[in-house]
Amino acid sequence: MTGSPAALDSPPRIVGLWRYPVKGMRGTPVDSLELDEMGPRFDRRWIVARPDGQPVTQRDAPLLATVKARLDGDSLHLEASDRHMVPLAIPIGAAGERIRLRIHGATIHGRVVSAEADAWISEVLGAKRHLLYLSTEDARATDPAFAAGHRTSFTDGYPVLLASQASLEELGRRAGRRIPIERFRPNLLVTSPHPHDEDRWRRFAVGGLVLRGVKLCARCSVTTVDQRSGVLDADQEPLRSLALYRRIESLVYFGVNVVHEGRGRIAVGDDIEVLERGVVPGALSRDRPPPAREA
Numbered sequence: 212m213t214g215s216p217a218a219l220d221s222p223p224r225i226v227g228l229w230r231y232p233v234k235g236m237r238g239t240p241v242d243s244l245e246l247d248e249m250g251p252r253f254d255r256r257w258i259v260a261r262p263d264g265q266p267v268t269q270r271d272a273p274l275l276a277t278v279k280a281r282l283d284g285d286s287l288h289l290e291a292s293d294r295h296m297v298p299l300a301i302p303i304g305a306a307g308e309r310i311r312l313r314i315h316g317a318t319i320h321g322r323v324v325s326a327e328a329d330a331w332i333s334e335v336l337g338a339k340r341h342l343l344y345l346s347t348e349d350a351r352a353t354d355p356a357f358a359a360g361h362r363t364s365f366t367d368g369y370p371v372l373l374a375s376q377a378s379l380e381e382l383g384r385r386a387g388r389r390i391p392i393e394r395f396r397p398n399l400l401v402t403s404p405h406p407h408d409e410d411r412w413r414r415f416a417v418g419g420l421v422l423r424g425v426k427l428c429a430r431c432s433v434t435t436v437d438q439r440s441g442v443l444d445a446d447q448e449p450l451r452s453l454a455l456y457r458r459i460e461s462l463v464y465f466g467v468n469v470v471h472e473g474r475g476r477i478a479v480g481d482d483i484e485v486l487e488r489g490v491v492p493g494a495l496s497r498d499r500p501p502p503a504r505e506a
Contacts, residue, residue: 223408223483225417226376227392227400232287233257233342234365235268235275237438238396239282243478246420246471249350249362250370251398253282253303258321258365259332260341264312266365269433269441272336277441291335292441299331305344312343315367319351353470357492358425361470369468372428373399373409378465381406386452393438394449395430395466401483409467414487418477424491428466459493467491 231238234255245252259267259275269275277292283300290298307323321343323329328342350362353369363370374397383390392400403409412424430453435444453463 221402223375223401223403223415223485225399225401225477225479225481225483227397228477228479229396229398229400230254230282231280231396231398232282233259233278233280233289234266235259235272236278236280236289237276238280238393243476244398245474245476246371247474248347249364250366250471254370254398255365256345257287257324258312258343258345259336260310260312260321260343262339262341264310266312266314267336267340269436270431273436273441273443274336275441276436276438278335289331293335296331296335299328301325301328301342303344305346310341310343314351314365317351317368319345319365320349321345321365322349354426357468358423358470369425369470371399371422371469371471372397372466373401373424373469374466375401375403375406375409377403378406378409382449382452382465385456386448388448390449391438394434394436396433396438397466399469399477410491411488412467412485413489413491414485416484416486418475418481420475420477421472421486422469423472424467425470426468427464427491427493428468429462429493430465434465462493464493 228241228244229238230241230251232253261267279290281288285303286300287303288298288300301324305322305324309320309322312319312321324342324344332342333340345364350364353361353363374395379392414421414423434449435447450463453465457463457465
């Protein structure tokens with residue numbers, strides 16, 4: 212698969228943008244994103260946690276996918292799929308207890324938002340939970356082996372996640388069915404001349420900003436969660452198909468983790484200029500991309 216004629220003749224561009232205010236909850240498609248010192252502004256600035264500080268994500272609570280999270284002015288709005296639950300609006304920020312968490316081996320702290328927010332999310336999930344907010348001073352550093360000098364929020368490790376339409380279409384072809392892009396929870400969806408061209412975007416410019424591809428994104432069981440229903444995919448897609456052609460050792464990859472230089476705004480429709488090409492590292496192999504064997 213080589214991409215459509217239009218994609219081959221045109222520069223890459225942004226065709227979709229998303230913000231996910233609460234880690235694990237349903238995100239919001241947006242026309243533009245402001246990038247600050249932690250990535251998209253207010254992206255994954257909230258997280259659900261157990262009383263002992265263990266993060267709650269779709270890996271262990273797929274029902275989170277059914278909770279809509281969006282920003283409206285100075286408030287975070289949460290809406291559960293259960294019609295009996297009254298939507299919750301809470302001011303941005305928190306001044307409650309500071310709780311220590313571990314996300315993929317890294318330590319990070321969040322503050323309890325309010326007793327009201329705790330009660331609401333606990334009722335949705337059927338267990339005692341906290342809703343925590345990340346203050347700017349508590350932002351954590353990205354892995355210096357891949358992106359020294361950058362900070363991120365409650366992400367799995369990096370501030371921006373990029374995926375391409377051509378790669379998604381290729382995955383769908385191999386799987387024999389359409390795979391919704393929402394399964395991968397990217398911030399940016401872009402066009403590209405052919406599948407996985409983004410694996411080699413070491414530096415690129417968009418919207419007056421320079422961004423760097425620093426690490427391929429290893430995918431987990433969250434990609435098998437239907438982002439509308441919170442139900443696991445019976446066929447274990449897309450992991451099953453990705454394992455056939457996007458595997459390095461024990462991990463499968465789709466999309467690229469990205470950092471950015473400075474602050475600015477990017478928008479749907481912005482053209483992308485690839486400034487430097489080279490192999491974007493993976494977690495287990497820093498000098499080669501996953502194989503792209505023919506199906």
